[in-house]
Structure formats: C-alpha cells, structure tokens
Amino acid sequence: MKFDDILNDVGEFGRYQRRLYIIVVILKFTISWSPMISVFINAPVDHWCKSPEWNPGCEQYGLSEEACALAQKEGSIPSNYTSDGELEYAQCEKYNVSGVGFWPGIDPANYSSGTTPCDSGWVYDDSQYKTSTVTDFDLVCGNDDLTQVSQSIFYGGYLAGSIISGILSDIIGRWWTLILSNAVAVISGVAIAFSPNWWFFATMRFFMGFSNIAFNIILFVIGTEFIGPSKRYLVMLATIGYAVGYMVLALCAYFIRSWRTLQLVMTAPLLAIFILFRWLPESARWLISVGKYDKAEKVIRKVAEVNNAKLPSPLFTTEFKEEQDRILKAHRPTALDLFRTPRMRLRTISLICIWMVNSMVYNGLSLNSSNLGTNDYLAFAISAGVEIPAFIMDVFIIEYFGRKPSLIFCMLLGGVACVSTAFITPGVVLTTVAMIGKFGITGSFTIMYLYTVELYPTNIRGVAIGNCSMFARIASIVAPLILLLSKYWAPLPLVIYGSMAVIAALSALALPETRGKKLPETLEEGEKFNIEERA
Incomplete structure (x- = not known):
C-alpha cells in the first residue's frame, strides 16, 4: 500500500x-x-551636497522656501547640461564658497576656490520617495x-x-x-x-x-x-x-x-x-x-x-x-542519497543545471524591466502581471503534453527571447520580446518545482528541493557578475543567459516523465522510477 x-x-x-x-x-x-x-x-534617490549656511541667506530677498532652496542649490552645486539638454547637478561635490555672501543669481564659479566633497551631508530629492535606505x-x-x-x-x-x-x-x-x-x-x-x-x-x-x-x-x-x-x-x-x-x-x-x-x-x-x-x-x-x-x-x-x-x-x-x-x-536518508545511485545522480545533476539556469535567465530578463517606462510602480506591476498567464498556461500544458516537454518548451522560449533581446534596439518590440521571455522562464520556474517534488522519494524530498534551490540561489548571486562581460561585447551577457537556457532545456531530456504517476516513497522506488515502463 x-x-x-x-x-x-x-x-x-x-x-x-x-x-x-x-x-x-x-x-x-x-x-x-x-x-x-x-x-x-x-530605491536610488537624486541627491546633492548640503548648501552652506549663508547668513543672511536668501530669505531677505523675499523668496519662498522652495525658491530659496533652489537658489542656494544653484549657488553652491556645480552643474552642466547633458547631451539631451537637461541640467544635471553634481551629486558628490560642491563649490567652496565659504566666506562668500549670498545673493540671487550668484555665480559660485567666480568666487569659489574650487570644489570640495560633501562634508556636511546631502540633500535628497523626496518628490518620489520620502525616505529609503539610501x-x-x-x-x-x-x-x-x-x-x-x-x-x-x-x-x-x-x-x-x-x-x-x-x-x-x-x-x-x-x-x-x-x-x-x-x-x-x-x-x-x-x-x-x-x-x-x-x-x-x-x-x-x-x-x-x-x-x-x-x-x-x-x-x-x-x-x-x-x-x-x-x-x-x-x-x-x-x-x-x-x-x-x-x-x-x-x-x-x-x-x-x-x-x-x-x-x-x-x-x-x-x-x-x-x-x-x-x-x-x-x-x-x-x-x-x-x-x-x-x-x-x-x-x-x-x-x-x-x-x-x-x-x-x-x-x-x-x-x-x-x-x-x-x-x-x-538506511537513514541524507543529502548524499541524491548522488549515491546512478539514475538518482543523473537526475540530480540535470535538475541542478535547470534550477541554476532558470534563476540566471529570470534575473537577466528582469534587467530589461526599465524598458517598460519611467514609472517604477507601473513597470513593477506589469512585470508581475505577465506571470499570471504563465501560471495558467502551465496547468494545461503539463497535463496535455507532460512535465518534461512542457519544461523544455518554456525554457527554450525564455532562452531564445533572452538571446533575441540582445539584438533588438530599445522600444516596443524589445519590451514585447522581453515579456515573452519573462513569460517563458516564469512558466519553467513553476514547472520545475512540481517536477522536482515528483521525481524524489518522500524521505529526501525536502532535502532534494532544498539542494536544487541552494544552487539556484548561487546562480542568483553570480548572475550580475556575468553582466561585467558587456564591456567586451554589449550583448554577450544575454547571449550567455540564453545559450545556457537552451543547454539546460536539453539536459531535461535525461529526466523521466511523472505525469499521473504515483510519487516514490523510498530510495529504491526513486531509483527505479519509470524504469519498468521504459523496459
């Protein structure tokens, strides 16, 4: 029984x-x-050095509090225009205007003795975030x-x-x-x-x-x-x-x-x-x-x-x-049992590869979320919303096609989309492809959780999924380091992510199908899982 x-x-x-x-x-x-x-x-917040305490300050000129703060900022912080024609203020230095009196329209470049680091702290733009850890x-x-x-x-x-x-x-x-x-x-x-x-x-x-x-x-x-x-x-x-x-x-x-x-x-x-x-x-x-x-x-x-x-x-x-x-x-089961026998070892190695790559690709595609727009909250919500249809899709395809082909399809979809984004210029098309990739990799992420649970016997199931998740977290930490390779060729990181997704998808071919099968209860059953059907 x-x-x-x-x-x-x-x-x-x-x-x-x-x-x-x-x-x-x-x-x-x-x-x-x-x-x-x-x-x-x-969240990062725009900032600049605190202005010197001018006494008397700009209040004597009848400026409002907001206008006064802006006048002091302009009178003490270096600025220049970007290539887009926007005025940009220095964030980590200020003019040394000690001993110089304030008046509206002061040009600190004519009266300061160079610039100095922010030795009195910073002023933060609170128009979007009132406070953050920053x-x-x-x-x-x-x-x-x-x-x-x-x-x-x-x-x-x-x-x-x-x-x-x-x-x-x-x-x-x-x-x-x-x-x-x-x-x-x-x-x-x-x-x-x-x-x-x-x-x-x-x-x-x-x-x-x-x-x-x-x-x-x-x-x-x-x-x-x-x-x-x-x-x-x-x-x-x-x-x-x-x-x-x-x-x-x-x-x-x-x-x-x-x-x-x-x-x-x-x-x-x-x-x-x-x-x-x-x-x-x-x-x-x-x-x-x-x-x-x-x-x-x-x-x-x-x-x-x-x-x-x-x-x-x-x-x-x-x-x-x-x-x-x-x-x-x-035999009291341990994590070593994940690698002790030939078939269990092959499955464990394959699943570790799949978990790690899924984590890497997911994080890689998430880096393109800024292409959705400048509104942080809307972009965040859209990135979350695209996952819902992926979850719904999973429920149908794993029952109709099975766990293994569904996992392979979703990983290939995410991988190809990830590679494609490297060769598409920013815009609506890039955003669409990135969301297709997010859709695919979200689908494979969900399938691999269920697949992993079904492949391992009860007495090591918790250890197995914990082991796979551990390697996925290592990939999460390592993934940003791959972005450093962009200095050699800008699309290289995403090409690596996508290529690894394709390889991981192929590694899933070594796994048995689990659709409709009874979960293995012992290590022996886990090792023999689906062998009778193949024979």
Missing part, C-alpha cells in the same frame, strides 16, 4: 484538499514581498554599492535557507519548519523597519531571506504531498497568489513612500498567518516515512472524514509497519 493509493480512497482533491489549497494560495500571497520590496526600500543611511558617493551588497546578503540568506530548511523539514517535519520560518520572518521584518544603521539592516535582511525561501520551499512540498497524482498539477495554479501579492506590493509602495512604514505594513500580515496554521496539517507522507503511524493515521482519517470517504481499520497493517521500519532502520 502506497500513500497515493490511500489518496485514491479518500479522494485526490476532495473537500479537505480544496481547503488546504486555499490556505496554500493565501500563504503564497505574501512570499513575493520579501525579495521584491528591495526595489522600493533600496536617504537614511547616506548610501551615496562611495557607499552607493551597499544597496546591491545588501541584496546579495539577502540572497545569501536564501542560500542558507535552501540548505537548512530541506534538512530541517525532513527531520522535524514540514509543519514545524513552516512555523519557525514564519516566526523568523516576523521578527526580522519588524527589526528591519527599526534598523539604526546599514549593518543591522543588512543582517536582518539575511534572516528575512533565510525565512522566505524556507517558507516557500516547504509550503510547496506540503501542498503537493496531499494531492493525488491526477490532480497534483493544481498546486502550480496556487502560485498565482505569488503574482497577485507581487502586484499588491506595487500598489502599497505607490501609496506608502516611506520605506520603514512600508516594511512594517508588509510584515504585519505575516502575524495573521499563524492563525492559518491551525488548519494546516503535518504531511502524512512525512509522518509515515519517519515511522509515526498513529499520527499519520489521525491525519488521514481526518481527510477521509471531511471528504466523506471510508477507510479500512486498521489503516496500516503490521506487515506494512514492519516493512517501513525495516527500510527506515536499514
């Missing part, structure tokens, strides 16, 4: 699973906020790279979370790993909003990244493990919650222009999530895999009760328990 046989008896997607599905969608709604909020809280921590003029460093640290948390969460979920269970991850997210999220300096901010972002990826990975695993083989594809549709949350973040950021307030507002819903855990069960598959049969039977009978289904008593026979205990005692 396998767990998928039990699901056939109690219902593959009955009332109980539909209720669980709704919870997963709601929880997915918040996952996009942690990685994407950096677009707004780390304004609060003075991340300008030599410190501006720290905004990107903090994002790399965030992805470092992703890397750590990918490794630890998979191991933790296979040891203490899916449910407790989710609880701990959300608790870390709440604590670090609030702490970020009250960061006294950049170092504290960056450290808390690390923990936010850690908790976010852990929550995302395990939520997908526990959602998948309760749905039967013929309905398992529906878990992918729950990812729409991610995209909708993505767009909601743009809406919130549009109305909340102070980064600390925005951080608190986007953290607050995480507290409410704890209420939903009351109806979120532990994975019965995992309970069986670790020999907790009484608890597993309690969960399964609850599923049967809600779905109005009947189960035999006892559910787990003595022979079944003895067989499971024998397997458990014979």
